[in-house]
Amino acid sequence: MCLAVPAKIVRLEAGGQGAASYMGSEVRANFSLVPQARPGDWVIIHAGFAISVVDAKEARATLRLFKEMAAAERR
Amino acid sequence: MTKVSLELGSGGRLMREFLAGKIVPAFRDPLLGELSDAAHLPGGIAFTTDSYVVDPLVFPGGDIGALAVNGTVNDLVVAGAEPRFLSLAFILEEGLETATLDRVIGSVRNAARRAGVRVVTGDTKVVRRGQGDKIYINTAGVGRTVARPRLDRVRKGDKLILTGTLGDHSLAVMLARGEFGLRSSVRSDCAPLLFLLPLWRAGARWMRDVTRGGLATVLSELAERLPCPVLIEEDKVPLSRPVRAASDLLGIDPLYMACEGKAVIVAPAAKAAALLARVRRHPLGRRAAVIGEVQGRVGRPGELLLRTSAGGLRLLEPLTSELLPRIC
Amino acid sequence: MKELRDPAALRGLLEDIRARAGRLRRTPRLMEVCGTHTMALFRSGLTPLLAEAGVEMVSGPGCPVCITPNAVHEAAIAAVTGAEGLTLAAFGDMTRVPTRRGSLQTAVPARGSRLRIVYSPEEALDEARREPGREVVFFGAGFETTIPAVAYTVKRAAAEGLRNFSVLPALWLVPPALKAVLDAREVAVDGFIYPGHVSAVIGAGPYEFAARDYGVPGAIAGFEPGDILLAVRSVLGQMAAGKPEVALEYGRAVAREGNAAARALMDEVLEPYDAVWRGLGKIPRSGLRFRPEYAGFDAGRRYAAAGGAEAAADMKGCRCGDVLRGAIRPESCRLFGKACRPDAPAGPCMVSYEGACLIHFKYGPAGRGRT
Structure with missing residues (x-):
């Protein structure tokens, strides 16, 4: 029900506005819902609004898990 | 009372039903009945026509003038004809700035020169403000037949070559409207596909340019006319970043997005590598790839299947509705 | 995140899932609540692979386009056809739902009025700022993921004194609907795959009743094929251990406590009420409406008169309601694939990109095309 992508904040402007980068494209977004976010942070963007800040540690852990599973399967 | 909806013109199933149900029976002409990109007339002459409407008129990588030439040129090329002559007809809205018209005429001239075709006849009409949208163009194209597409010779094992990335035109136009707050370096791929002409002699069996409805629609129509299913692989389909x-952000499937300078070619397995190499030697074909084949291992006759990146299989249908960005 | 689509890793996970499912007494039936999960499962071709591994997936009521009753869709159509010089802004998939008045796509707008597809609710707000003489109505449909954005636009409009902006609300809450599905007992659900992006806002807490009161396990999942398989594996593990909980398998985007700022904004502008869902009927405190101080921004009040009957009928023969409850599969509806097709839909489930009927039609019955 809720298409959203992780994107990296490139700019924060007044009034909660700003822009984030996703695969080299720039998308305008509203960051009012993630007041703690700073440029360089990754956020989840849905319908033009950042709804959460990506936890880099958790993201790395998931990646590591999948790399290990893939390696185990290929052995 | 039914009314014409935008969907009828989106290149999907509704349009095919319209053609098969209303246009073909109205004229009962064997040449029309083939519903190919161009009709091969007696005497080695090929003939086609197309109308162009686009908002905005100018977008990164092209404008309506370039589209009106390249679209018709490409219809001839993929039907097996060398483009020679074009007609050029304008429907203009009262109040259009002449500078805009001049720009479009200039780009028609440049595109025609690039494609090696001569504009030899035309027409201009002006409609009241509000009865049209700035500029509509119709072009008809006449070419010399160099080969006849041979769908009947397409066999199990034949390979599908896509000449480059999908969806760039569709996206460039969408973003040029300034909608959705999205910015990127995307440019329309609007270009003449003349470099594909020699492929006919080199063994290509069938070609189609990938326009409205996208690759999935073009290949579904191909699959429906073949005795065995068509399989393409998601990972092999080239896409620009x-x-x-945009497809992730806006939820639009690139397999259904329009191009204006890409074609899909059916080649015999033995010649596929050589044909692919030829396509890739041309600057417009650098990202060409073999994306799938006509096969008998999975699916049923008439079906177009996609092997997904995750290893699953999914059935692809022709486009059934206008592409809309979605949030869910 | 292409690692989460790596076929080797997915094969490994599927084997693990097969082994876990094999140890259970019967085929586990999991409900993926969210339509975007349904879509991801079918698009990636995972549904048949999961069936083969011994897990049955059923779709839940997580498609806002589908569960919004026709009366609301008709109110939107009434607004754009009945008032002059009005923009009705909507998300793309809200525009094709068929009603007795046609759909937003086929409706002919009144003079000077138009339908506009937007990606963000702010695009609608911007138009109201730019054109003070034009009424701009945003068809605000969605679950908790989208609701904060809708609440934001209304709060801004109030702060800026924009009187030409309003919202037609179709705002739905997921947890009460899941409770309704469990209470109906029509479908035996062994576990839930919870919606990742709804959870980014509400966190894990609101689902805990399922584990605690109903003994139904569940896991919050992301949207990559690997994310979904991780969640399925977690639910099977909870079943085997007899320890139901709300597992968090999408920790990179979801905090257990959710997004407090987003929830505070929702709470400031909106209040819960007993809303009517297509197929599920009236569910206590399952919808949100504007609080009295923001009621002036409710387009439903401005255009309800034109919208007409409270209970606008569904299209004849349409069984979207039953499909939404998981009571029947799309193929069991007599209209499916015949009188109801994507190019001539009879109900919203054949319209929405995440409608179960459209997905089943497009991606074929599970296993079709496989050897």
Whole structure:
């Protein structure tokens, strides 16, 4: 029900506005819902609004898990 | 009372039903009945026509003038004809700035020169303000037949070559409207496909340019006319980064996005590598790839299947509705 | 995140899932609540692979386009056809739902009025700022993921004194609907795959009743094929251990406590009420409406008169309601694939990109095309 992508904040402007980068494209977004976010942070963007800040540690852990599973399967 | 909806013109099933149900029976002409990109007339002459409407008129990588030439040129090329002559008809809205018209005429001239075709006849009409949208163009094209597409010779094992990335035109136009707050370096791929002409002699069996409805629609129509299913592989389909990004963000499937300078070619397995190499030697074909084949291992006759990146299989249908960005 | 699509890793996970499912007494039936999960499962071709591994997936009521009753869709159509010089802004998939008045796509707008597809609710707000003489109505449909954005636009409009902006609300809450599905007992659900982006806002807490009161396990999942398989594996593990909980398998985007700022904004502008869902009927405190101080921004009040009957009928023969409850599969509806097709839909489930009927039609019955 809720298409959203992780994107990296490139700019924060007044009034909660700003822009984030996703695969080299720039998308305008509203960051009012993630007041703690700073440029360089990754956020989840849905319908033009950042709804959460990506936890880099958790993201790395998931990646590591999948790399290990893939390696185990290929052995 | 039914009314014409935008969907009828989106290149999907409704349009095919319209053609098969209303246009073909109205004229009962064997040449028309083939519903190919161009009709091969007696005497080695090929003939086609197309109308162009686009908002905005100018977008990164092209404008309506370039589209009106390249679209008709490409219809001839993929039907097996060398483009020679074009007609050029304008429907203009009262109040249009002449500078805009001049720009479009200039780009028609440049595109025609690039494609090696002569504009030899035409027409201009002006409609009241509000009865049209700035500029509509119709072009008809006449070419010399160099080969006849041979769908009947397409066999199990034949390979599908896509000449480059999907969806760039569709996205460039969408973003040029300034909607959705998205910016990227995407440019329309609007270009003449003349470099594909020699492929006919080199063994290509069938070609189609990938326009409205996208690759999935073009290949579904192909599959429906073949005795065995067509399988393509998601991972092999080339996509530009801007298109990948937009498809994730806006939820639009690149397999259904329009191009204006890409074609899909059916080649015998033995010649596929050589044909692919030829396509890739041309600057417009650098990202060409073999994306799938006509096969008998999975699916049923008439079906177009996609092997997904995750290893699953999914059935692809022709486009059934206008592409809309979605949030869910 | 292409690692989460790596076929080797997915094969490994599927084997693990097969082994876990094999140890259970019967085929586990999991409900993926969210339509975007349904879509991801079918698009990636995972549904048949999961069936083969011994897990049955059923779709839940997580498609806002589908569960919004026709009366609301008709109110949107009434607004754009009945008032002059009005923009009705909507998300793309809200525009094709068929009603007795046609759909937003086929409706002919009144003079000077138009339908506009937007990606963000702010695009609608911007138009109201730019054109003070034009009424701009945003068809605000969605679950908790989208609701904060809708609440934001209304709060801004109030702060800026924009009187030409309003919202037609179709705002739905997921947890009460899941409770309704469990209470109906029509479908035996062994576990839930919870919606990742709804959870980014509400966190894990609101689902805990399922584990605690109903003994139904569940896991919050992301949207990559690997994310979904991780969640399925977690639910099977909870079943085997007899320890139901709300597992968090999408920790990179979801905090257990959710997004407090987003929830505070929702709470400031909106209040819960007993809303009517297509197929599920009236569910206590399952919808949100504007609080009295923001009621002036409710387009439903401005255009309800034109919208007409409270209970606008569904299209004849349409069984979207039953499909939404998981009571029947799309193929069991007599209209499916015949009188109801994507190019001539009879109900919203054949319209929405995440409608179960459209997905089943497009991606074929599970296993079709496989050897």
